[in-house]
Amino acid sequence: MAKDFTSREEDYSKWYNELVVRADMAENSAVRGCMVIKPYGYSIWESMQAELDKKFKATGHSNAYFPLFIPKSFFAKEASHVEGFAKECAVVTHYRLKSTPDGGIEVDETAKLEEELIVRPTSETIIWNTYRNWIQSYRDLPILVNQWANVVRWEMRTRLFLRTAEFLWQEGHTAHATQQEAIAEAEQMMNVYADFAENFLAMPVWKGTKSANERFAGAIETYCIEALMQDGKALQAGTSHFLGQNFAKAFDVKFTGQDGKQDYVWATSWGVSTRLMGALIMTHSDDNGLVLPPNLAPFKVVIVPIYRKDEEYKLVCDKAREIKAQLEAKGISVKLDDRDTQKPGWKFAEYEFKGVPVRIGLGPRDIENGTLEVARRDTLTKESVSADGIAEHVQSLLAEIQTNLFQKALKHREENTTSVSTWEEFKEVLDGKGGFILAHWDGSSETEQKIKELTKATIRLIPLEDKYKTEGKCVFSGNASNQIVVFAKSY
Amino acid sequence: MAKDFTSREEDYSKWYNELVVRADMAENSAVRGCMVIKPYGYSIWESMQAELDKKFKATGHSNAYFPLFIPKSFFAKEASHVEGFAKECAVVTHYRLKSTPDGGIEVDETAKLEEELIVRPTSETIIWNTYRNWIQSYRDLPILVNQWANVVRWEMRTRLFLRTAEFLWQEGHTAHATQQEAIAEAEQMMNVYADFAENFLAMPVWKGTKSANERFAGAIETYCIEALMQDGKALQAGTSHFLGQNFAKAFDVKFTGQDGKQDYVWATSWGVSTRLMGALIMTHSDDNGLVLPPNLAPFKVVIVPIYRKDEEYKLVCDKAREIKAQLEAKGISVKLDDRDTQKPGWKFAEYEFKGVPVRIGLGPRDIENGTLEVARRDTLTKESVSADGIAEHVQSLLAEIQTNLFQKALKHREENTTSVSTWEEFKEVLDGKGGFILAHWDGSSETEQKIKELTKATIRLIPLEDKYKTEGKCVFSGNASNQIVVFAKSY
Numbered sequence: 012m013a014k015d016f017t018s019r020e021e022d023y024s025k026w027y028n029e030l031v032v033r034a035d036m037a038e039n040s041a042v043r044g045c046m047v048i049k050p051y052g053y054s055i056w057e058s059m060q061a062e063l064d065k066k067f068k069a070t071g072h073s074n075a076y077f078p079l080f081i082p083k084s085f086f087a088k089e090a091s092h093v094e095g096f097a098k099e100c101a102v103v104t105h106y107r108l109k110s111t112p113d114g115g116i117e118v119d120e121t122a123k124l125e126e127e128l129i130v131r132p133t134s135e136t137i138i139w140n141t142y143r144n145w146i147q148s149y150r151d152l153p154i155l156v157n158q159w160a161n162v163v164r165w166e167m168r169t170r171l172f173l174r175t176a177e178f179l180w181q182e183g184h185t186a187h188a189t190q191q192e193a194i195a196e197a198e199q200m201m202n203v204y205a206d207f208a209e210n211f212l213a214m215p216v217w218k219g220t221k222s223a224n225e226r227f228a229g230a231i232e233t234y235c236i237e238a239l240m241q242d243g244k245a246l247q248a249g250t251s252h253f254l255g256q257n258f259a260k261a262f263d264v265k266f267t268g269q270d271g272k273q274d275y276v277w278a279t280s281w282g283v284s285t286r287l288m289g290a291l292i293m294t295h296s297d298d299n300g301l302v303l304p305p306n307l308a309p310f311k312v313v314i315v316p317i318y319r320k321d322e323e324y325k326l327v328c329d330k331a332r333e334i335k336a337q338l339e340a341k342g343i344s345v346k347l348d349d350r351d352t353q354k355p356g357w358k359f360a361e362y363e364f365k366g367v368p369v370r371i372g373l374g375p376r377d378i379e380n381g382t383l384e385v386a387r388r389d390t391l392t393k394e395s396v397s398a399d400g401i402a403e404h405v406q407s408l409l410a411e412i413q414t415n416l417f418q419k420a421l422k423h424r425e426e427n428t429t430s431v432s433t434w435e436e437f438k439e440v441l442d443g444k445g446g447f448i449l450a451h452w453d454g455s456s457e458t459e460q461k462i463k464e465l466t467k468a469t470i471r472l473i474p475l476e477d478k479y480k481t482e483g484k485c486v487f488s489g490n491a492s493n494q495i496v497v498f499a500k501s502y
Numbered sequence: 503m504a505k506d507f508t509s510r511e512e513d514y515s516k517w518y519n520e521l522v523v524r525a526d527m528a529e530n531s532a533v534r535g536c537m538v539i540k541p542y543g544y545s546i547w548e549s550m551q552a553e554l555d556k557k558f559k560a561t562g563h564s565n566a567y568f569p570l571f572i573p574k575s576f577f578a579k580e581a582s583h584v585e586g587f588a589k590e591c592a593v594v595t596h597y598r599l600k601s602t603p604d605g606g607i608e609v610d611e612t613a614k615l616e617e618e619l620i621v622r623p624t625s626e627t628i629i630w631n632t633y634r635n636w637i638q639s640y641r642d643l644p645i646l647v648n649q650w651a652n653v654v655r656w657e658m659r660t661r662l663f664l665r666t667a668e669f670l671w672q673e674g675h676t677a678h679a680t681q682q683e684a685i686a687e688a689e690q691m692m693n694v695y696a697d698f699a700e701n702f703l704a705m706p707v708w709k710g711t712k713s714a715n716e717r718f719a720g721a722i723e724t725y726c727i728e729a730l731m732q733d734g735k736a737l738q739a740g741t742s743h744f745l746g747q748n749f750a751k752a753f754d755v756k757f758t759g760q761d762g763k764q765d766y767v768w769a770t771s772w773g774v775s776t777r778l779m780g781a782l783i784m785t786h787s788d789d790n791g792l793v794l795p796p797n798l799a800p801f802k803v804v805i806v807p808i809y810r811k812d813e814e815y816k817l818v819c820d821k822a823r824e825i826k827a828q829l830e831a832k833g834i835s836v837k838l839d840d841r842d843t844q845k846p847g848w849k850f851a852e853y854e855f856k857g858v859p860v861r862i863g864l865g866p867r868d869i870e871n872g873t874l875e876v877a878r879r880d881t882l883t884k885e886s887v888s889a890d891g892i893a894e895h896v897q898s899l900l901a902e903i904q905t906n907l908f909q910k911a912l913k914h915r916e917e918n919t920t921s922v923s924t925w926e927e928f929k930e931v932l933d934g935k936g937g938f939i940l941a942h943w944d945g946s947s948e949t950e951q952k953i954k955e956l957t958k959a960t961i962r963l964i965p966l967e968d969k970y971k972t973e974g975k976c977v978f979s980g981n982a983s984n985q986i987v988v989f990a991k992s993y
Binding site for chain 1: 529531532533536537538539540541544545547548564565566567568569570571572573574575576577578581584588589590591592593594595596597598599600601605606607608609618619620621628631632635641647651652654656668670843
């Protein structure tokens with residue numbers, strides 16, 4: 012275990028907070044609820060962005076950029092939307108400061124905006140107001156646009172990555188001629204997110220839809236992916252909304268179809284955010300710090316030269332550069348830490364804490380023997396490996412680590428997914444190991460609300476597969492139910 | 503000339519505004535002064551970002567992210583900085599809206615911030631407040647960080663890309679142990695920008711420093727690159743600032759050196775913005791619309807199938823796909839527009855207006871003859887080319903177009919750069935063709951200010967080369983001068 016570092020068992024929440032800061036992922040800023048994403052953390056976010064962006068473009072989407080500010084009146088146009096976001100908005104009211112006689116500055120009261128501007132918490136309103144001018148006929152459809160942006164939701168209780176006043180995200184906003192096409196788009200993007208989560212973050216996810224209570228403000232249907240964290244709590248990792256014609260009606264966006272008839276346009280929106288950074292940490296990391304899946308690591312391998320005397324330094328560094336070049340020729344990103352201001356032991360601890368998947372140690376004796384010391388972060392094991400064919404060895408090792416992390420997380424989820432049929436069982440599991448609970452639900456918001464009040468558990472999702480569409484009795488009310496849903500406490 | 507499109511000669515300013523919108527680059531939004539960057543425009547910005555980001559990383563920088571909001575009190579800490587930015591700040595004063603009885607919404611006056619937050623116009627203050635905790639010893643230096651972000655400056659007169667209330671940019675913020683190292687960094691980044699402008703945007707630039715009047719608020723020295731637009735006005739395309747210890751002193755950022763002594767940290771900051779989009783347009787575009795240098799074009803080649811009958815459609819599209827694959831195998835990005843909802847003539851006009859460097863037309867007769875029609879956007883010429891070896895042909899053609907655009911712009915700049923030695927000549931050139939004017943200046947802010955008041959021309963830069971450090975007489979005051987500087991009217 013890393014020195015002076017809280018273990019998960021001791022205090023899971025404290026472990027998380029310490030890890031984020033100590034692994035150089037992020038820290039709190041001087042602005043309440045806003046974080047600074049540090050270079051190492053940001054490079055992981057860049058990995059996520061690059062992979063997601065590739066997937067968005069492969070499915071026909073383009074990026075664009077819409078204003079940070081939204082006129083206040085736009086919010087009032089979609090009733091349920093304003094309900095969902097009005098309570099957590101940063102509001103710009105003035106556009107100038109002025110100096111005070113004592114050398115300070117103050118807001119210039121003469122520079123007051125006629126209409127206040129809201130810092131976007133999400134962009135449906137400003138985007139649909141823009142789409143009105145982009146769409147006349149079916150030839151202008153579909154519009155498949157995504158935006159990478161910062162958004163602000165004035166949360167009262169914040170936590171690095173998981174819930175911050177400002178966060179980074181992407182928001183896709185698409186416009187379609189038919190309901191069917193819009194639903195297919197929303198489902199497609201849920202699948203894109205699930206594929207990304209499983210194959211890139213090595214994080215198994217449930218796919219499904221949200222109950223009415225948990226739906227996005229303004230959506231007809233919200234699709235989601237949900238992951239299970241190591242402490243038995245669920246985390247919503249991405250959502251994709253079928254918005255029907257709600258925003259088209261609110262902003263009067265109509266198109267002329269091939270048949271010459273006018274109709275409102277159908278919409279979707281979908282997003283993932285820097286919250287994924289929190290999900291990543293809580294899925295794989297351990298009491299020794301961060302654990303990164305190779306597909307996501309900014310550098311997959313670190314090489315640490317080991318030497319005592321000055322004349323050894325050049326020898327091992329030359330060999331290290333040679334190994335680095337061999338790995339890079341295979342497309343493996345490598346960091347060689349040849350700083351002589353820090354000792355090898357310090358570097359070992361540093362990269363272990365930062366979750367680098369593979370560490371290669373290399374000293375004079377290794378060079379004599381034609382070997383390298385290869386350590387893997389996921390299992391914390393190391394072995395002496397022949398320097399010949401090291402690139403092939405590391406390549407297959409990285410694939411093995413990626414698979415192992417996913418399997419380990421999947422096993423954890425399976426061991427912590429419990430089917431229950433009585434309310435006693437429900438409470439027992441929830442108060443015990445937690446995790447996902449599969450249970451019949453009568454479909455009423457009232458039942459859902461009561462369960463939430465009594466236990467803090469919510470319906471995380473309604474699974475899509477037919478096998479969960481069975482007849483039974485609601486675990487709480489005893490009323491007839493035609494579906495099994497997934498409950499959990501959540502982040 | 504494109505139909506219903508203003509020519510440059512007719513009205514340069516109108517030409518620009520129309521081009522930006524009609525080429526799907528950007529448009530005005532419902533929020534005063536804020537633009538919507540449309541998908542095609544954004545894809546060009548993405549090309550710029552990708553290339554710049556590669557250059558930043560190659561010179562050792564990492565990306566990070568700092569808060570959108572800056573506490574008001576931070577601004578007052580660096581005196582000249584607040585002077586420069588206070589008059590154009592968007593200010594957040596409240597954090598909640600509430601419903602009104604009539605179904606509208608209003609600002610909730612009970613949710614007033616204790617200290618107002620400024621939407622960042624630039625991030626020196628919040629970043630140096632953060633760096634205080636990152637820097638203790640010389641081992642923590644240098645810090646080489648860049649941020650890609652949106653910023654807000656409440657400009658009263660805005661123009662798409664050139665001057666908008668919100669714009670996108672990157673801002674590098676570095677911290678160093680010595681003055682020498684910080685100056686070297688600031689100069690390096692000016693050179694990175696110049697290299698990018700010339701080899702990527704095909705836009706020749708002057709490099710130099712700014713006079714005291716034109717310096718960034720808080721800088722000791724501002725390095726810049728300046729380009730000349732087709733209408734004879736200059737455009738500042740990028741700046742790099744040596745900030746001395748100003749921000750370190752304002753935010754109390756000290757480090758312990760190798761000698762054990764404490765000193766303030768030395769700083770730089772540097773940035774380019776979506777303004778480069780405006781520079782790009784005004785450097786190359788013509789009365790037929792946008793002209794893109796191949797190195798920057800989202801797709802370098804467009805293939806348009808030409809056919810009359812349905813049975814021809816499949817034939818030409820199959821061949822077009824084959825050609826596309828051949829080009830892509832050489833790493834050339836290609837768009838095949840095989841939509842049958844639009845006619846070839848419409849498509850020709852569309853891609854010409856959008857500045858696609860090379861267009862390939864392909865009909866049944868071409869297939870018979872084994873030829874293709876290859877048109878280039880820069881010269882508006884076309885030729886029939888053998889389909890054999892088309893990829894090699896296009897590859898060298900793209901290189902030729904890139905070079906040609908640069909040479910053309912360089913020629914324009916050279917023809918519009920005039921050395922003058924008298925005030926009469928100065929005014930004559932300025933009122934005539936405009937452009938860059940090389941003239942002796944006595945080094946006083948007073949002279950500079952008077953010239954500006956009389957002519958609107960400012961000192962765009964003080965060139966770095968020794969050949970301009972000559973003795974002479976100031977073109978305005980007649981006082982002794984030891985340098986020739988570059989004057990122009992500017993955007």
